Amino acid sequence: MEVQLKSEITCPNCGHKKVEDMPTNACQFFYECENCKTVLKPKEGDCCVYCSYGTVACPPIQESKSCC
Template sequence: MEIILNSIITCPTCGYQKEETMPTDSCQFFYECESCKTVLKPKEGDCCVFCSYGTVKCPPIQEHKSCC
């Protein structure tokens, strides 16, 4: 199984989208939108901002492992 490292994060406040490279060795708990400066945090039940707002889940989840 190939792990995808790029994900497009969509800000729920303003709709701005940006492709980001996900870290492979840690979770990203906070992400600041470049457009409106809203600080995104994971939704309840998600481990990171990529799992909540990205087009691709984080690498540990893709590998069916526990995240962080």
Template sequence: MNAIILESTLTCPECGFSKQEIMPTDACWFFYECEHCKTLLRPLPGDCCVFCSYGTVKCPPIQEQRGCCTAAGCGSS
């Protein structure tokens, strides 16, 4: 079994600004505001969270192949 990676770099599709974030293990981030241009990022169709759409690493639930948004905190940021 591979270790879960908790760090992912999110890149804004509007301005290209990147920032490294620590992913929660018990919730999905459905919204993320770009620190640079203030664009509100949302998952692309078919993705469960902003890390799966704009990050360098998929979210922990997807890495574990258990599906995303199963925790009560889904949608938090």
């Protein structure tokens, strides 16, 4: 399976959605919603904001590797 590099993040505060490019060389721990300016952090047990709020998990998780 090919690794997907785009994920749609949904803000849990306001519901705003945006497709973002995921980094392949680092985890993204913080993400600021462009609509309400809430700074998202990963949920407990998740390694990054894409695993918590995205439609696609981060590249390392997709490849069944440990994340960052």
